[in-house]
Amino acid sequence: MSPTTPVTLAVTSEMMAKYEPVIGLEVHVQLKTKTKAFCACSTQFGDPPNSNTCPVCLGLPGALPVLNRAARDLAVRAALALGCKIQERSVFARKNYFYPDLPKGYQISQYELPLALEGSLEIEVDGAKKKIGITRVHMEEDAAKNLHEGFPDSDRWSYIDYNRCGMPLIEIVSEPDIRTPAEAYSYLTTLKQILEYTDVSDCNMEEGSLRCDANVSVRLRGASKFGTKVEAKNLNSFRYLAHALEYEIERQIGVLESGGTITQETRLWNVAAGRTESMRSKEFAHDYRYFPDPDLLPVSAAPALVEQVRREMPELPGAKRARFIADYGISAYDAGVLTSTRELASYFEAVVRAGANAKSAASWISVELLRRLNDAGKTIEECPVAPEALAELLGVVERGEITAASGKKVFSEMFDTGKKPAEIITAGGLAQISDSSAIETIARAIVAKSPDNVAKYKTGNEGVFKFFVGQVMRETKGQANPQIVNAILKRVLAEA
């Protein structure tokens, strides 16, 4: 039977349980520099096709590349954030292959001597933490973008946009330490968060600045040797990564269970069909005829440079989470939510700096604010409520000047109109009624109107008390201070 014969066998959960998946990810990340890796062309996304090109990135004869130092520094920063050992000297090689998106006929990439080695990333799945090894981080350039669709003559021609050619990338290669699609998902999420926090990349998957290839194999549980791996490409969303892995794991188990063998190959995730499809048989390193690029000097990352990059490293998500728990006394869960992006974390800290109680700031931001932002499809940077205004509102609620329920209404209006809390409270007459005599007048009137319920209360029916509280709250439009209402009602009913 041919190993690529489509699986006709139904894969049962018993079969699935016999095997263990083994996964390693290769992630390409575009570095957030102003100019390309080896020339001065702009990296601006969305510019007119082929407008950001020059003799260097078009591979014209005689043009010489010069490494962009900003790209090197960001690559070092990423490698340090992933706990890698930085190699003081690394070397660019030529990876030769022929394809129209590569005008030089080779891609400049690090091969034998990469920038950094031996890092790790801690992931969390269902509360369980696990370390995934990082084999290497190396620098390389991107290729151009082939456009096979969207033109009137797309049935006959393909177009190429060279703007992306020569963009600075790093490739982050994981060890085959990942065991489930959920772990792969968590790895990519955690990695993305670190790269965003450190400003290494904007990690925009739709624009292609974060791309992930997944290597996957299966082996019988308990086996010590890995199975033959397949590389799945075209996984340009978190969802596709998880789906492609689930599909591929089941496909491989089906092939093995029906007596076949796995061929080492590259498969493409077909989004519409929801399956991986064979693209090409696996290429080997020798196919690429790698050799050191004679046009480029070795990359130097001297200890002094590495130290400087380390000093300038922004606080990483894990460290920020730990600090939030320790300094603000908030729960691990809230700390996780509030540090999900650097911008949200600084919003929270700005609210606290403006005088708010940290715990109530944490809960208002993670519940009310995030819900409104989510409904409005806005990011925290577009939040209409300034941190100082939220802090002011929380103070007003804390001091009992308005009820928590009114606070939510005020917040909602602040979000819609951008107005200050004081303005909304005054205009809406929302100030909490703590004036005992006003509440007492209302309470007496209500008690006088309900002799039946008073009688029930007197015979020990405690439930009726809630009825009276409800009536007073309704009469005061929910603005009466509940403690005062309770105390006054007890007294008035006792006297009735």
Ligand code: ADP
């Ligand atoms: P190649 O020589 O094909 O480039 P590498 O050994 O360099 O393979 O590994 C490339 C990626 O594949 C890495 O992320 C690695 O963790 C992963 N990988 C290696 N072997 C396996 C395997 N048997 N199953 C799943 N993933 C694997």
Ligand code: ZN
């Ligand atoms: Zn250029």
Ligand code: MG
């Ligand atoms: Mg390899």
